[in-house]
Amino acid sequence: MNPEEEVQDPAAGDGAQPEAAQHCGLIAIVGKPNVGKSTLLNALVGQKISITSRKAQTTRHRITGIRTEGPNQFVFADTPGFQTRHGTALNRSLNKAVTGAISDVDVVLFVVEAGRFQPADAQVLKLLKPGIPVLLVANKLDTVHRRADIAPWLQEMQQRHPFAEIVPVSAKQPKDVKRLMDVCARYLPRQPWWYGEDELTDRSEKFLAGEVVREKLFRLTGEELPYTSTVVIDKFEEEPSPKHDRFVRIAATIVVERDGHKAIVIGDKGERLKRIGTEARQELEKLMGAKVFIELWVKVRGGWADDEARVKSFGYE
Numbered sequence: 001m002n003p004e005e006e007v008q009d010p011a012a013g014d015g016a017q018p019e020a021a022q023h024c025g026l027i028a029i030v031g032k033p034n035v036g037k038s039t040l041l042n043a044l045v046g047q048k049i050s051i052t053s054r055k056a057q058t059t060r061h062r063i064t065g066i067r068t069e070g071p072n073q074f075v076f077a078d079t080p081g082f083q084t085r086h087g088t089a090l091n092r093s094l095n096k097a098v099t100g101a102i103s104d105v106d107v108v109l110f111v112v113e114a115g116r117f118q119p120a121d122a123q124v125l126k127l128l129k130p131g132i133p134v135l136l137v138a139n140k141l142d143t144v145h146r147r148a149d150i151a152p153w154l155q156e157m158q159q160r161h162p163f164a165e166i167v168p169v170s171a172k173q174p175k176d177v178k179r180l181m182d183v184c185a186r187y188l189p190r191q192p193w194w195y196g197e198d199e200l201t202d203r204s205e206k207f208l209a210g211e212v213v214r215e216k217l218f219r220l221t222g223e224e225l226p227y228t229s230t231v232v233i234d235k236f237e238e239e240p241s242p243k244h245d246r247f248v249r250i251a252a253t254i255v256v257e258r259d260g261h262k263a264i265v266i267g268d269k270g271e272r273l274k275r276i277g278t279e280a281r282q283e284l285e286k287l288m289g290a291k292v293f294i295e296l297w298v299k300v301r302g303g304w305a306d307d308e309a310r311v312k313s314f315g316y317e
């Protein structure tokens with residue numbers, strides 16, 4: 001063949017699959033807060049994409065992670081934990097994001113804690129539409145000490161919903177995650193990939209910057225800070241630099257509800273805020289392959305979770 005005639009498929013990459021053999025589909029991950037959705041997504045994608053934390057409600061946005069392996073491209077939609085105590089504008093916005101994420105997908109992973117089924121789980125299950133296959137992912141299997149206890153529970157779950165399959169896993173066990181991937185692969189329609197083979201997320205670096213700062217904020221303040229605290233990226237600019245291939249300047253504001261929360265974030269002589277900044281910078285430098293300069297501010301905005309317009313202005317639809 002004349003080399004000039006050779007046509008490269010941009011989505012295919014090296015050693016790629018011919019388009020005709022490609023499978024690709026959208027997989028939604030749903031479940032009540034804290035069941036391990038983000039941990040599972042990160043394990044499925046093979047790299048940290050969504051932000052995890054011990055605190056419930058840390059995932060507020062729909063985040064997609066992408067994994068391409070062999071002929072299969074898995075496109076994952078993470079969803080915010082379903083908040084059952086309704087009321088504030090923030091919670092209404094979270095619930096809307098959950099319902100939005102589960103329509104129009106090829107398969108739903110409904111994540112629960114193995115051996116448990118609580119009213120909040122039932123509420124999420126009620127949102128699932130007929131017609132889309134639902135896999136029951138019974139996570140945190142490692143916390144079930146007597147495996148025999150799980151059999152009656154599995155039977156009970158089969159009564160609750162016509163699950164396409166039940167997959168007990170521990171999101172922290174690579175072999176379980178691989179098994180779950182193999183199950184998911186069966187639900188991907190045969191169609192050309194939507195993304196390049198190496199792409200991991202369609203979120204912008206600016207979005208990831210906000211998520212990384214938020215993760216550090218929650219990790220370093222422990223249980224002291226309510227989840228209504230948030231992070232707004234005010235500036236995200238790439239600047240020319242004589243010393244670095246890439247140099248990115250970021251300014252972010254941590255928005256809290258009370259003066260007392262502001263003091264917690266700042267810490268003794270500003271130590272905590274400084275650590276949040278340093279840890280966020282180090283992680284972003286790795287993620288983006290760039291030198292990063294980050295400046296953090298803390299502002300008090302009382303009751304913002306109750307104010308619909310303000311919730312929108314912070315990027316929650």
Ligand SMILES: Nc1nc2c(ncn2[C@@H]2O[C@H](COP(=O)(O)OP(=O)(O)OP(=O)(O)O)[C@@H](O)[C@H]2O)c(=O)[nH]1
Nearest residue numbers: 033034035036037038039056057059081140170171
């Ligand atoms: N023992 C054990 N812990 C797990 C497992 N999967 C997740 N966890 C832990 O469960 C907690 C919650 O995990 P997340 O992944 O943040 O949960 P989430 O469902 O995304 O939570 P929201 O963001 O609140 O909706 C974290 O402390 C995880 O380390 C698992 O398989 N076994």
